[in-house]
Amino acid sequence: MSQASNNAPVFEDLRVGDDITALVRGPITTSHLMRWSAAIENWHRIHYDLPFATEHDKLPGLPVNGTWKQHFLVQMMREWLTPAGWLWKIDFSFRKLDVAGSTLTAWGRITALEERDGMGYVTCEIGIRNQDGQESTPGTAIGVLPLQQGKVVPYPYPDAFASHDA
Template sequence: MTTAQELRDKKQTWWDDVDVGHEFPPLVIGPLTSTHLFRWSAAIENWHRIHYDQSFAVYHEGLPSVLGQGSWKQSILPRYLKDLCLPDGWPWKVSFQHRAMIVPGDTLTIWAKVTKKYQEEGLGFLDLDVGMRHYAETCPGRATIVLPIRNGKPIPYPFVPPKKLSEQTS
């Protein structure tokens, strides 16, 4: 887990210092409990009983346990990328698929590895493979982040993607 103080003191990772193949420090969350799942359901008002009602999940739905929410997983990945980019980088975009289920007791390792490094309009981009791993890869995906270049121009905020890259996205 990351503490508030670590995020307050986070030193910038520079685009110049990262190469293809670089693996960012992972974020480890867990072991998850049914209480964590319930807290997320309450936070977003998702009342599907498979996420907090053990009897319903097991005896009615035939599941091994209450299930971790896909919506929680898809909120953790952007959070992780935000942390990697702090204080002045930008976690531009992330795509992923939902694969293996997560259940209480699981410990998740959220990770990112650089697959491509390039510049566009003077900004430093990194394409990443990302994921969330327990006994399997539960949320594999790809992301693109922008890290500042030493003596380069500031990353604009609000972020406006370079036209060439924006056209590839939409």
């Protein structure tokens, strides 16, 4: 898959089925979870107190914060699309608990390409898998790229507040 000199993908070179650049993080430690919890001021004990999480709440370990998973998927898409394009929409579902000690991979694959209103819309299947290949956070995302290399999607993106069923 071609990348422009600024590292953004070139819409005209993309194909359905192409993988997008994955991100890998881990193993996720208790310190990572505590730092994230502090940054977002989420002081629920399940993210740092192992006996509480496992004995009181009967969890298999300290869970990775849902907001961290959200950030991870958005980061993957933004790093792949920018600086020429924008992440337009993202949707995902927390289906399985990921816990401290896991190594997580955010991944994506192009499922549709559409030219509309002078822009290239890239629909992707996305998700987060653990080191055992188990999917915990499946979803979809739509990025917008310019149709001509060297251009950028305007900011603010004019379609950002439009009502489309994309």
